Amino acid sequence: MKVLFSGALLLLMCSAVIAQNSDDLKLNQIQVIGSHNSYKKLPDPRVMKFMMKMRKRLGADADPIRIDYGHMPFDSQFAYHMRGLEIDIYNDPKGGTLYKRKINAFVHGVPVRSGVEELRKPGFKVLHIKDVDYQTHYYTFKESLIAVKKWSDAHPNHLPIFINVEPKTGGPADHSKTLRFLGFKRVVPFDSAAYDAIDAEIRSVFGDDLKSILTPDKLRGKYASLGDMAQHNGWPALDECRGKIVLIMLGGSKTDYLKGHPELAGRAMCVYGREGKSETAFIMQDESIGDSANIIKLIKEGYIVRTRSDIETMDARANDPHRKIVAMQSGAQIISTDYYVPDLRLSNFEVQWDGKHSGRVNPILLPQRAGEWVKE
Secondary structure (H helix, E strand, O other): OHHHHHHHHHHHHHHHHHOOOOOOOEHHHEEEEEEOOOOEOOOOHHHHHHHHHOHHHHOHHHOHHHHOOOOOOHHHHHHOOOOEEEEEEEOOOOOOOOOEOHHHHHOOOOOOEOOOHHHHOOOOEEOOEOOOEOOEOOOEHHHHHHHHHHHHHHOOOOOOEEEEEEEOOOOHHHHOHHHHHOOOOOOOOOOHHHHHHHHHHHHHHHOOOOOOEOOHHHHHOOOOOHHHHHHOOOOOEHHHHOOOEEEEEOOOOHHHHHOOOHHHOOOOOEEEOOOOOOOOOEEEEEEHHHHHHHHHHHHHOOOEEEEEOOOOOHHHHHOOOHHHHHHHHOOOOEEEEOOOOOOOOOOOOOOOOOOOOOEEEOOOOOHHHOOOEEOO
């Protein structure tokens, strides 16, 4: 009887914590886990085998084990409580620049031509590394956004989804004359017109009013800038953000994206930036171990910070949870991982909240509520 009573009491206590209201929380007062390069599939095994043979020649910076990871389609990731994504996009205004996979010319039995008709057409394409790491669930940016919208529309009370959008400005051929000699092509750069086209693509999926997107204008509210809003803790209430999506550009050229749009007025995406810049409400601090003190400082100043719990398969191969633990304890609101499900080829390394929840109350900003889970 005593054991049964204790178990029932524990269950009741846990239920009370989970059922805690979120209507008094703000957007920056939670933590969620998201996936890194979320569209990516495992590389073709024949390509990996070839690259592993060339491993010593490639050097540490191009070690193929760094790309030996992959993900599920977005809806499956959401079912595993991911509330963050990352989508890499390549500019392809004329179409066809990513139709061929040049590395396959050196791999027996793998065609260079992809045979994917979507890659012949103009538009933004989604993949990790041009000509090399090309396996993807979504060939086009529009296709990936449609997948997000479909799931979001079916789950209108979900926690806000933070989506990092990275315009890719370089590839293997941009860094190697030898590869250019062998026929690898440079990446098509982004300019102001390309950034306008990204926003147009987002509107084509989510509507001209961007009703389900927390745009810079919506987040800025009454404040003069996003930076001013963040530092005055002007973030919207969490419950007002349910069912919504935040798009945040990383990399690329912020100057071109801001051109003609001071303080990101009229833009669909926010940007990751530097502390103190007027357009900055989101800051990226990928190195959680070395930067944990700075992460704590930044979130106390009002910023939303993204960090990583594992990097390029290394933490999973070592089955080392240290970076994960530090990332979670730092209070970073967006924690990026490749291992919301363990890759048992490597280890049982896994990044999930205890009990597999979608989010939790931020333990740094609200220490008195540490341990509370946030549903959906």
